[in-house]
Amino acid sequence: MATYYFNNKGEPCTPFTVSGEALVAAGQAIxxxxxxxxxxxxxxxxxxxKVVDVAYEGLSEADAVAKKVSDANDLAASQLAAEKAxxxx
Amino acid sequence: xxNLSKLFGxxxxxxxxxxxxxxxxxxxxxxxxxxxxxFRVFDSNFRVTSxxxxxxxxxxxxxxxxxxxxxxxxxxxxxxxTDFHSNLTTESYSxxxxxxxxxxxxxxxxxCFYYTASRDGFVTWQSYHQMTSSFEYQVGWTxxxxxxxxxxRPRRTFTNRxxxxxxxxxxxxCNTDFYDYSSHLLNTDxxxxxxxxxxxxxxxxxxxxxxxxxxxxxKTIHIFRSSVCLNEGTKRIKDFFDNLISTEYFTDTWTNxxxxxxxxxxxxxxxxxxxxxxxxxxxYGVFDCNVKGTxxxxxxxxxxxxxxxxxxxxxxxxxxxxxxxQYYTKFxxxxxxxxxxxxxxxxxxxVGINAYCMSLENPRKFININQTKSGRANPxxxxxxxxFHGGWSDNxxxxxxxxxxxxxxxKDSDHTIQTRVYKGSTSGDGAMPDNNSLVGGxxxxxxxxxxxxxxxxxxxxxxxxxxxxxLMGINWWGNYGxxxxxxxxx
Numbered sequence: 405m406a407t408y409y410f411n412n413k414g415e416p417c418t419p420f421t422v423s424g425e426a427l428v429a430a431g432q433a434i435x436x437x438x439x440x441x442x443x444x445x446x447x448x449x450x451x452x453x454k455v456v457d458v459a460y461e462g463l464s465e466a467d468a469v470a471k472k473v474s475d476a477n478d479l480a481a482s483q484l485a486a487e488k489a490x491x492x493x
Numbered sequence: 494x495x496n497l498s499k500l501f502g503x504x505x506x507x508x509x510x511x512x513x514x515x516x517x518x519x520x521x522x523x524x525x526x527x528x529x530x531x532f533r534v535f536d537s538n539f540r541v542t543s544x545x546x547x548x549x550x551x552x553x554x555x556x557x558x559x560x561x562x563x564x565x566x567x568x569x570x571x572x573x574x575t576d577f578h579s580n581l582t583t584e585s586y587s588x589x590x591x592x593x594x595x596x597x598x599x600x601x602x603x604x605c606f607y608y609t610a611s612r613d614g615f616v617t618w619q620s621y622h623q624m625t626s627s628f629e630y631q632v633g634w635t636x637x638x639x640x641x642x643x644x645x646r647p648r649r650t651f652t653n654r655x656x657x658x659x660x661x662x663x664x665x666x667c668n669t670d671f672y673d674y675s676s677h678l679l680n681t682d683x684x685x686x687x688x689x690x691x692x693x694x695x696x697x698x699x700x701x702x703x704x705x706x707x708x709x710x711x712k713t714i715h716i717f718r719s720s721v722c723l724n725e726g727t728k729r730i731k732d733f734f735d736n737l738i739s740t741e742y743f744t745d746t747w748t749n750x751x752x753x754x755x756x757x758x759x760x761x762x763x764x765x766x767x768x769x770x771x772x773x774x775x776x777y778g779v780f781d782c783n784v785k786g787t788x789x790x791x792x793x794x795x796x797x798x799x800x801x802x803x804x805x806x807x808x809x810x811x812x813x814x815x816x817x818x819q820y821y822t823k824f825x826x827x828x829x830x831x832x833x834x835x836x837x838x839x840x841x842x843x844v845g846i847n848a849y850c851m852s853l854e855n856p857r858k859f860i861n862i863n864q865t866k867s868g869r870a871n872p873x874x875x876x877x878x879x880x881f882h883g884g885w886s887d888n889x890x891x892x893x894x895x896x897x898x899x900x901x902x903x904k905d906s907d908h909t910i911q912t913r914v915y916k917g918s919t920s921g922d923g924a925m926p927d928n929n930s931l932v933g934g935x936x937x938x939x940x941x942x943x944x945x946x947x948x949x950x951x952x953x954x955x956x957x958x959x960x961x962x963x964l965m966g967i968n969w970w971g972n973y974g975x976x977x978x979x980x981x982x983x
Binding site for chain 1 (some may be wrong): 805806807808809810839840841861863865867868888890934935936937940941942944946
């Protein structure tokens with residue numbers, strides 16, 4: 405586990421203490437504990453539960469990226485299908 | 494004559510290169526790109542400047558279409574079998590589609606490689622299926638990083654490779670000038686030019702030579718000052734070197750994963766910032782390149798201000814020139830030429846942004862800029878007088894379009910005090926709060942991290958359909974002055 409600093413929207417901001425503590429002091433960041441070995445793009449600070457969430461938890465980085473792309477494509481396909489249905493196509 | 498000149502208004506000539514405040518293009522289309530798309534050009538106040546460009550089709554042919562002579566002739570969306578709306582996580586035969594959709598698409602030069610537009614709003618898709626053989630894709634990293642006066646983008650394209658500078662005309666691959674400057678070098682130990690910056694105010698050219706075009710760490714840095722401006726329209730490259738006032742150099746050993754990533758920012762005060770993407774992070778160092786005297790200060794240590802600085806924001810897997818020369822680290826400046834930005838993606842091949850922003854008056858003043866998106870890439874471009882913005886590019890169905898915009902104080906160049914960054918919000922009350930708080934932040938020099946926020950623009954599609962607007966560069970922002978509706982002031 406390691407300290408990570410997130411902005412006030414819960415997005416990754418910095419892993420560095422000097423930068424992070426300055427932001428926390430200015431009210432611009434949140435200090436939290438994040439799991440080791442997870443790429444930052446998968447981390448987010450849940451403002452409701454006040455813990456760090458890991459996207460695609462349990463998957464390797466490669467599998468997480470693949471799942472992310474797959475999910476995006478599935479979403480686009482479902483949106484297109486819904487639009488075509490709405491247009492009566 | 495001078496009196497006559499003033500009498501007829503000639504005393505305050507505006508540089509003919511000077512443009513109005515930055516324009517941007519916004520291309521919107523339905524998710525399948527078949528049924529609707531539109532393109533418009535907006536000014537920095539988000540007021541439309543172009544005639545609406547739009548087309549509709551009820552077919553499912555998936556071919557391009559247009560009513561105003563769209564210059565492209567290729568498939569859309571699935572060209573080379575790759576979805577342009579991919580998340581840019583793969584590198585394949587059609588990797589160029591990652592590059593052109595990413596933040597790599599635009600830099601400080603007024604030429605965009607994928608979609609571009611005249612200021613009248615006529616969009617052109619410039620894909621001819623040979624992007625990988627093009628100048629920008631292969632050797633765009635040889636272009637000079639330019640620090641220019643207010644309102645001016647590079648209108649001449651100079652490159653530097655080995656011991657030779659050349660000139661090109663925009664996106665054309667035809668040479669228009671050539672000059673071997675090796676006779677002016679004081680040290681030729683390293684033979685590969687891998688990063689060059691020019692400051693027009695100082696007529697100062699700074700170039701890095703490395704031991705190869707890969708990852709060699711040996712460096713020789715030359716500093717040239719001339720009485721002739723390199724950008725003077727009637728001058729040739731040779732004229733700059735024929736009129737040198739001073740030539741100095743220093744040597745050093747610099748860590749770099751790929752020498753093609755080096756960006757050279759020549760400040761107005763003679764300090765020079767050198768930055769690049771390094772692994773998933775970045776490095777930035779500042780050296781005093783003011784005149785020291787012949788044979789004096791010829792080591793990096795004797796000129797370096799403090800130490801090398803690693804990027805202080807969040808990082809994740811991301812790629813630079815070591816994964817393909819087209820992914821070289823980019824440079825842009827604000828419209829007024831007071832702040833610069835060295836940047837590369839946060840995520841893989843082009844999403845989000847990791848950047849250093851530095852005062853162009855004093856490159857010792859810099860902060861870290863971070864935006865940690867991992868999907869829907871969009872370029873970042875100059876915005877307003879002293880800022881930048883990048884497109885949000887997420888689904889704008891039932892949403893207004895948003896941008897990641899931020900701005901600096903043009904007078905702020907003191908590296909001993911914090912840097913103020915102005916930002917916005919996704920709500921009106923957030924942008925104009927019911928309190929006396931700054932919307933933005935003050936950040937420590939070197940270690941401060943500014944995390945960018947999305948903010949609403951008031952632009953919406955007007956149809957209830959999935960669409961992913963993309964930000965585009967505009968070739969010419971129009972003449973400076975009253976003709977520019979976003980100019981403001983008096």
